[in-house]
Amino acid sequence: MVEAIAILLGCQLVGEVVARALTLPVPGPVIGLGLLAVLLLACPDLTKSTGPAARVILANLSLLFVPAGVGVVGNLGVLSENWVAFAVVLLASTIAAMLASVGAFLFVQRFLGRSDE
Amino acid sequence: MNEVARIWSYLATEPLLWLTATLGAYLLADQIALAFRRHPLANPVLISVAILASLLFATRTPYDAYFGGAQFIHFMLGPATVALALPLVANLRAIRETALPILAALIAGSLTAIVTAVLIAIAFELPASVIVSISPKSTTAPVALGISEALGGLPTLTAVLVILTGIIGAVTVTPIMNALGIRDWRARGFSVGLASHGIGAARAFQVNDVAGAFAGIGLALNAIVTSLLAPIAIYLFI
Numbered sequence: 343m344v345e346a347i348a349i350l351l352g353c354q355l356v357g358e359v360v361a362r363a364l365t366l367p368v369p370g371p372v373i374g375l376g377l378l379a380v381l382l383l384a385c386p387d388l389t390k391s392t393g394p395a396a397r398v399i400l401a402n403l404s405l406l407f408v409p410a411g412v413g414v415v416g417n418l419g420v421l422s423e424n425w426v427a428f429a430v431v432l433l434a435s436t437i438a439a440m441l442a443s444v445g446a447f448l449f450v451q452r453f454l455g456r457s458d459e
Numbered sequence: 460m461n462e463v464a465r466i467w468s469y470l471a472t473e474p475l476l477w478l479t480a481t482l483g484a485y486l487l488a489d490q491i492a493l494a495f496r497r498h499p500l501a502n503p504v505l506i507s508v509a510i511l512a513s514l515l516f517a518t519r520t521p522y523d524a525y526f527g528g529a530q531f532i533h534f535m536l537g538p539a540t541v542a543l544a545l546p547l548v549a550n551l552r553a554i555r556e557t558a559l560p561i562l563a564a565l566i567a568g569s570l571t572a573i574v575t576a577v578l579i580a581i582a583f584e585l586p587a588s589v590i591v592s593i594s595p596k597s598t599t600a601p602v603a604l605g606i607s608e609a610l611g612g613l614p615t616l617t618a619v620l621v622i623l624t625g626i627i628g629a630v631t632v633t634p635i636m637n638a639l640g641i642r643d644w645r646a647r648g649f650s651v652g653l654a655s656h657g658i659g660a661a662r663a664f665q666v667n668d669v670a671g672a673f674a675g676i677g678l679a680l681n682a683i684v685t686s687l688l689a690p691i692a693i694y695l696f697i
Binding site for chain 2: 347350351353354357367368369370371372374375376377378379382383389392393395396397399400403404405406407408409410411412413414415416417420421424426427428430431432433434435436437438439440441442443444445446447448449450451454
């Protein structure tokens with residue numbers, strides 16, 4: 343457990359340092375994600391030591407959004423003034439992204455002649 | 460009465476109270492969601508936020524004081540993002556087998572999610588900081604917050620928009636896919652994970668295991684791609 347946390351935090355730490363050193367707009371933890379993926383492929387044994395801790399964290403991912411979500415108390419003004427705009431943006435953009443994604447997936451699969459529904 | 464004030468002044472300055480309150484609110488919200496048989500509209504995060512926001516309002520506690528306690532939970536978003544590498548690597552074989560459809564769906568979906576959100580927000584003449592806050596809305600919360608912060612958005616607003624996006628995806632995916640007659644679980648799962656992250660993925664797991672696994676792939680890959688594309692979109696349009 344301690345080892346797993348050290349690995350996860352270590353990857354994040356390297357990611358944050360790299361993101362700042364190279365002034366990348368990509369968040370440090372995403373670079374850490376890429377780094378851990380490379381480490382896992384290079385050394386599959388790491389899956390055993392990091393797996394259980396990662397599963398616990400990912401199974402409770404929703405909890406981790408709550409503190410930021412409560413920040414809505416500071417944004418009630420923006421939200422209530424523009425609620426129509428937010429409703430339209432979120433509904434239209436989310437459904438459009440889903441349709442574009444599923445359409446592209448099926449189109450390429452059919453193009454490759456490997457459609458096995 | 461003086462005693463109560465003394466205890467309250469201790470609790471108000473220590474992280475203990477709001478850290479515990481956050482965990483308690485989440486456990487309660489999870490029970491409420493369970494009572495609604497985990498219907499996507501009964502989202503535990505949304506319910507927790509409502510409970511805690513009401514508590515802050517009732518006790519006249521400023522958000523900064525609350526965050527002093529809750530920051531320990533918030534901090535875990537970073538390691539949680541790193542941990543997404545595990546399901547990604549575990550599903551490597553499924554990704555390799557459908558590499559090209561996944562790549563096409565990833566680029567088309569991620570671009571559509573960002574560009575439509577930014578353009579519609581511009582059409583409504585929302586302020587720049589709000590447009591930035593909307594741009595990563597389809598990405599999983601830890602990454603979306605990081606993107607919003609790095610590009611000058613309002614991370615707390617992004618958090619709420621991300622959750623709402625997740626709920627929209629989770630509620631609409633099954634009726635839309637059924638209406639279109641799409642029966643490929645891999646395509647259905649991938650697209651809902653891409654468009655509405657963990658909340659959409661949780662819904663996909665309820666419907667079909669293959670769809671759930673592909674939703675996980677979609678959310679992890681989109682987290683990476685959105686963090687690359689969102690800065691470009693913001694640079695081009697704003």
